[in-house]
Amino acid sequence: MWRRLARRRFQIPRWEPYVPKAADPKTFWLDTERDDLVEEVVRRIVGRYGGDPEAVEAVLSDAVYHEIQRLEGQGDEEARARLGAWRALVRELPGMSFDARLATLEDRTRRMGFDVAGNFDPRVYRFAAKVVPTVLAGVMHPASLLPVDEAFDPELRALVTVQGDLERLRKIATVATMIYVPTHASNLDSLALAWALYREGLPPVVYGAGKNLFTNPIISFFMHNLGAYRVDRRIRARLYKEVLKTYSTVLIERGYHSLFFPGGTRSRSGEIERRLKLGLVGTAVEAFARNAVRGRPRPVVFVPTTINYTLVLEAETLISDFLHREGRARYIIDDDEFSRIDRWVAFFHRLREHEGACILRFGAPMDPFGNPVDDAGRSLGPGGRILDPTGYLQLDGTPTVDHERDHAYTEALGRDFVRSFRENTVIMPSQAVGHVLYRRLVQATPGVEPFARLRRKGELAVPRSEVAAELGAVRDRLLDLERAGRLRVSPYLAGAGPDRILDRVLAEWSGYHLATIAVQRDGAIVAEDPRMLLYYGNRLRPWALEVAGPAQQAAAREMASEVWRG
């Protein structure tokens, strides 16, 4: 029943439409502009195909084919409601006049547009900002459901640490359209980021979220009312992808701050994203170009962001998915820890004592061409020279929109994001411990096929003193890398003694994860679940050779070259 209720688009009724005030962030306009946004999407897409009968037929045929295939496969309530209309279109399409086909394209585009478009209710926004932390406080301190400002806020502040040049971001956000591009480890990411923006006085964002989140009983209400637009990854129709991209382009052209996860989906392996899906990032580049062509070049500023957890809520499901090579089949996971209230309670309960359990770090902001920007959102060239970013769009002195060119800019931007992700990754204690223990496992099983290695549950026992010594050595090398600007180290990992770090990580793991990851027995640390060690340790994989001492080089090389996908 929960799930069925959650599927409904639940909104709080309003007697009169909310009229945004001048000081309101742009996102507050979303409900007011919603219909107009969708109509603009329809106008553009129909306009794109309008003059070409063959293209109209091709895009409709593609939509018919993919939608019937999807709905037949689903066989659910949605299939019963929609399959008939698509089957009817199969019969009618061959005999339709061009005008009728165009009208059908317009109708289908509009339906998809309204299905995608998000809502933003300022009342829910203010409510969520106050109440959600209180609820989480209740989870963490069940005995004392105190008002948020008095009891909980300082604790949540300590739990979620925000790093980066916030003052600069606040200034830029007043003159530019901000595009946050974070790493993606958990479905908590969008919540953590949204809350961090609110807490730090940065305007709210709109973002594309998987449709499964709209049916998640815990957060569906908020997804429906806090600017998220729905992305149904099951829909393969080209028209749907165009609707999504055009909707995003129009939003950014109009100045809506946005959030994209360029990794596309949560990192299954625990590694930092290396290969990005840049479709939505490309819409921001296009939006900047379109505004420039219209003579209204509003700066678009990207903020690569890393979200770093010492515990990942859905870690067990994610690494299982990765290892079962089911990435394609289970691309959409809707039955993981994220949809279970008991796992949330256990998760937050475990984290409550740990300062900096989530570190959200904003990297240096950049323009669509990878240049740094100053406080006023102006692009800076080498030596701090102020650049005109519309120059990158010019041919014969005039700005143009050119998809091939913008695709090249977007790919280059993706490489800048990957570089920024690495430099701004904050290595957490659990990741360092996971790396050290997994490396010991590799050392003990040289040349063994990686999947076979993972079956060695509970076989590796390392004297605790050795684990602590290796952890100390890894930490020191990580600090060297931090000094060179190559990555970041969490304050706890940087400051605490190896024994304390080890105790804390073992306690965190045993208190939350259902699987036993590692335990201390007779003075030795026993690796009980190599999968989870791999998951947490993978965060350090790009630096495996550099954090290894001479005795661990061979194992580090083996880790760096492990191939998991067949």
Added chain:
Amino acid sequence: MTAPVGILGGGRFGRALAAATARGGSSVRLWSRAARTFDDDRILVSNDPACLVPCELVFVCVPSPHVARVASLAAAHLDGRHMVVHVSRGLVGPSLATVGETFVERTAVRRVGALAGPLSARALEAGDPSGGVVGTRFPEITTLVRRALSGARCRIYGTDDCVGVELASALTGLVALCVGIGTGLGLGASMRAVLAARGMVEAARVVRARGGRLTTLQGLAGWGDLASLLVDPSRPEIAYGVALGRGEVTIDEVSHDEVFIEGRSLCRQVLGFAHGRELEVPLLEALGAVLAGEATVEAAMGSLLARPVGSEGLDALDG
């Protein structure tokens, strides 16, 4: 009015491009350290890089060892409007960074490309029919290069594999040097062809490891370029190789300084890259030993011929 075409570097190829571009009707801004004079008053020569500011398309015609320094010098005058196309056969540093990547790293320029293939300064100067390929991710660059060389009877093809073109051009120059040495040693046509073909297999291994496409090597930037070098003994790579093979020059002499300097540093970089990735490049190793003065051309050729003969290794390239 279209923007003038910029040319960075007043060496022979830079001057030939200036002349060919002016013949097509474009005005030209040539940045050159040395004073240069032209009959054509559409060519403005200056030793101030600020002369490039009004240009959109800028050809870079400096040897690769100077590219990083020149890019830093020009950085203050280049911005997002500029599109840089280089003609260098060189690569920069041990990771085989391309000249285009060096400009992106050191300047505000993002739109870069490489002009390569069987182009020669002589054909451009004389207005003889010729051809080349522009590798770039930016279609407007190909458009502007075609427009600039429209008066040069030069057929400019395009590809989006910019890295492939840059790598192919650099490596083909080294292969030509090997064939030139073989010619100087008196090898017959058959063995010279073996050197060319095996050299291109080694080039393919490096191109693929560096992220270029093998098919690009089969086009104008690779085999097309090599074919033109092999049939024209006056081309610098071949001429220097022949002189080296005949013992007419030693590696200490600087009579062919640009080819020697660029070839030696390029070969060293490529070998470092290949060894780091365990690529098999015996011909380039032999060339490296000769250019470093560690082996005579006879000894290097002897060691190559003593190697066991195996599979061509083309299947491995497909994989």
